[in-house]
Amino acid sequence: MALKSFVLIIAILSVVTSISHASDPSPLQDFCVAVNDSMTTVFVNGKVCKDPKIVTADDFFKSGLNVAGNTSNNVGSAVTAVNVNNLPGLNTLGISLARIDYAPYGVNPPHTHPRGTEVLTVLEGTLYVGFVLSNPGANMKNKLFTKILHPGDVFVFPIGLIHFQFNVGKTKAVAFAGFNSQNQGVITIANAVFGSDPPINDDILAKAFQVDKKVVDYLQSQFWWDNN
Ligand SMILES: *[C@@H]1O[C@H](CO)[C@@H](O)[C@H](O)[C@H]1NC(C)=O
Numbered sequence: 001m002a003l004k005s006f007v008l009i010i011a012i013l014s015v016v017t018s019i020s021h022a023s024d025p026s027p028l029q030d031f032c033v034a035v036n037d038s039m040t041t042v043f044v045n046g047k048v049c050k051d052p053k054i055v056t057a058d059d060f061f062k063s064g065l066n067v068a069g070n071t072s073n074n075v076g077s078a079v080t081a082v083n084v085n086n087l088p089g090l091n092t093l094g095i096s097l098a099r100i101d102y103a104p105y106g107v108n109p110p111h112t113h114p115r116g117t118e119v120l121t122v123l124e125g126t127l128y129v130g131f132v133l134s135n136p137g138a139n140m141k142n143k144l145f146t147k148i149l150h151p152g153d154v155f156v157f158p159i160g161l162i163h164f165q166f167n168v169g170k171t172k173a174v175a176f177a178g179f180n181s182q183n184q185g186v187i188t189i190a191n192a193v194f195g196s197d198p199p200i201n202d203d204i205l206a207k208a209f210q211v212d213k214k215v216v217d218y219l220q221s222q223f224w225w226d227n228n
């Protein structure tokens, strides 16, 4: 291939990848504090900006992340998210945070964040964490990456990939996570697949999971706790 056409292809590819970028777009002004639009009838991609003249420091502030989440639930974990929905100053800034508490042997069940990469650090306890690659990447088919994390350790879960954290210790655990999205979203796999409303047709799930329909019916009859 001629050098010229190679350079052209690279240039086109870089434009295409920047357009189809999966993380949040960059801001076009200092800030765009979200209006509290719980009563709105107009919806945009993101949130509408509050009049900058009435913005105050409190629009960029939230307290309470020193308080542990309630982990007395089926999965033994609780996520306390700080995102654009409860900290309006995060609007358009492409960043957010969460505190995650784990009871002994509690799990943050397999889930994905459709709009954000997650970087997690452990403050207390010991976590077994992991993520799974997407379908066949050459000979890396659904490869699982795992790690045991101790206080001070940091681990990254790439955007969109299914991941989990499990407290392997006899004591509670605490972690904080950052996301490159103002609203990373969460899809808990079991909840979405077996707890959808209305339920997904059980013939479909029986065939997809290659199990008897009774197994699917059993799973669909369970209560799927949302720890977020
Ligand atoms: C934690 O959640 C459980 C189950 O919902 C509830 O019974 C309990 O009162 C909660 N504890 C606190 C401290 O809020």
Ligand SMILES: *[C@@H]1O[C@H](CO)[C@@H](O)[C@H](O)[C@H]1NC(C)=O
Binding pocket: 036, 037, 038, 085, 086, 087, 088
């Ligand atoms: C937005 O307004 C609703 C209803 O008045 C309130 O419950 C909620 O806490 C507000 N959200 C924020 C981020 O201020």
